[in-house]
Amino acid sequence: AQSVAQPEDQVNVAEGNPLTVKCTYSVSGNPYLFWYVQYPNRGLQFLLKYITGDNLVKGSYGFEAEFNKSQTSFHLKKPSALVSDSALYFCAVRGRGYQKVTFGTGTKLQVIP
Amino acid sequence: DAGVIQSPRHEVTEMGQEVTLRCKPISGHDYLFWYRQTMMRGLELLIYFNNNVPIDDSGMPEDRFSAKMPNASFSTLKIQPSEPRDSAVYFCASSKAVMELFFGSGTQLSVL
Numbered sequence: 528a529q530s531v532a533q534p535e536d537q538v539n540v541a542e543g544n545p546l547t548v549k550c551t552y553s554v555s556g557n558p559y560l561f562w563y564v565q566y567p568n569r570g571l572q573f574l575l576k577y578i579t580g581d582n583l584v585k586g587s588y589g590f591e592a593e594f595n596k597s598q599t600s601f602h603l604k605k606p607s608a609l610v611s612d613s614a615l616y617f618c619a620v621r622g623r624g625y626q627k628v629t630f631g632t633g634t635k636l637q638v639i640p
Numbered sequence: 641d642a643g644v645i646q647s648p649r650h651e652v653t654e655m656g657q658e659v660t661l662r663c664k665p666i667s668g669h670d671y672l673f674w675y676r677q678t679m680m681r682g683l684e685l686l687i688y689f690n691n692n693v694p695i696d697d698s699g700m701p702e703d704r705f706s707a708k709m710p711n712a713s714f715s716t717l718k719i720q721p722s723e724p725r726d727s728a729v730y731f732c733a734s735s736k737a738v739m740e741l742f743f744g745s746g747t748q749l750s751v752l
Contacts, residue, residue: 559738559739561740561741563743569745569746570644570731570733570743571683571731571733571741571743572743573740573741573742576739576740617683619741621738623738626671626690626695626696626738627688627695628673628688628735628741630675630682630683630685632682632683633682633683
């Protein structure tokens, strides 16, 4: 079985500071990894993905994530947070050859002006 | 493309009534997923299809829930009879192969 853990229910960061939202995963074999963002009363929007290759993945709105195979982590990062980044962030894993997509419980990001 | 289209956007019904949620995936996508989101349980996978065939329905809560995908451009999730604990936001999502999912705007279901 595959699983995703987002250990922080909420992350607070001051505007302009760097932000990190943590994610670890468990899956057989090499994973496909994803980050999504959800704004209030909206569906989830795709931010970025790791498929293969460079461990540092760049995505939408200045976000990036680093794949670390030894630590089975895929943390989301941004060098300078904006108030408009405040939202709910989900990490997801999709095992190769296993089509199911499993989401973490979500982390609420609060950027304080 | 218009993205994944779900209807209705909101549904309010009384306990015991039948509820049907509808989804039109993105053209060309071969995977379709139904998720349910609640504050208590987060985002739960209910069922997913590949090329219109149900692959895994282990997340369907009980026999009151059923899902169909009669063709590549349409899927339904039916709850009969509905119960108050079914109140949630139901999302449909589609993907091409094993790439990222594209989500619809969701159906907010309230069962009174």
